[in-house]
Amino acid sequence: MEFIKIKNVTKQYRNGVTAIYDLNLGIKKGDFVFVIGGSGSGKSTLFKMLYREEKPTRGEIIIGGLNVGKIRNNKVYKIRRKLGIVFQDYRLLPKSTVYENVAFALEVIGAKTDDIHKKTLKALELVGLKGKIRNYPDQLSGGEQQRVAIARAIVNEPKLLLCDEPTGNLDPEKSMEIMRVLENINQTLGTTIIMTTHAKEIVNQMEKRVIVLKDGRLVKDYEKGKYANEDI
Ligand code: ADP
Numbered sequence: 001m002e003f004i005k006i007k008n009v010t011k012q013y014r015n016g017v018t019a020i021y022d023l024n025l026g027i028k029k030g031d032f033v034f035v036i037g038g039s040g041s042g043k044s045t046l047f048k049m050l051y052r053e054e055k056p057t058r059g060e061i062i063i064g065g066l067n068v069g070k071i072r073n074n075k076v077y078k079i080r081r082k083l084g085i086v087f088q089d090y091r092l093l094p095k096s097t098v099y100e101n102v103a104f105a106l107e108v109i110g111a112k113t114d115d116i117h118k119k120t121l122k123a124l125e126l127v128g129l130k131g132k133i134r135n136y137p138d139q140l141s142g143g144e145q146q147r148v149a150i151a152r153a154i155v156n157e158p159k160l161l162l163c164d165e166p167t168g169n170l171d172p173e174k175s176m177e178i179m180r181v182l183e184n185i186n187q188t189l190g191t192t193i194i195m196t197t198h199a200k201e202i203v204n205q206m207e208k209r210v211i212v213l214k215d216g217r218l219v220k221d222y223e224k225g226k227y228a229n230e231d232i
Helices: 043-050 098-107 113-126 142-154 172-189 200-206
Strands: 002-012 018-028 032-036 058-063 083-086 160-164 192-196 209-214 217-222
Touching: 002 043, 018 043, 018 192, 018 217, 032 043, 032 172, 032 200, 043 058, 043 160, 043 192, 083 142, 098 113, 098 142, 113 142, 113 172, 142 172, 160 172, 172 192, 172 200
Parallel strands: 032 192, 032 209, 083 160, 160 192
Antiparallel strands: 002 018, 002 058, 209 217
């Protein structure tokens, strides 16, 4: 059974631009998938539909049995609770500590204090930052800030983790650190991970499934892929 099922999805924006054409894609639970493609190929649009910031114009997206496109605006939290999101620019609260940044994700969903404490420490341990819980974001390196953002995204143990260019602001060494953290999450928690990237070395080194988008169409789907210059 596929965890994510994308069926005949087309996305046309109101200005008439079609960003995704008739996309069909299945992703199994626990998969680690790279989505690559040049600028304007539709990667962000696909992500936005997965976390229901945008709705498909046609077709459907099912995540863990939930028809994401059909969810009403006031029920979007239902999908947001199933997934965590990591962005290129970290998006941490600058005036909150590492601990508070992660704990906040549980506070907003009304978790109990004991639970918040346990889960926050567990998530920070998983990303290797238990020693820095009292630091503020500006006292951390870029790689460490991204690890806080990852801890925040997984603290509620989502089944799906979406990573939008998570290493886009990091040097190759820090990028590989982030990749090891993500691989560990994928393997130890069984979290399904979908990641967009432009980083050729990362894709080549990881040897995961690679989906290539070009002008809004799926042009390649490699089982254990390499970064395919010729496809982009
Ligand atoms: P990528 O993330 O691969 O760069 P996008 O999904 O951002 O690609 O963009 C795909 C296409 O959709 C582009 O032609 C882009 O200009 C267009 N597009 C993206 N967002 C919007 C929007 N909100 N309104 C209109 N067109 C958009």
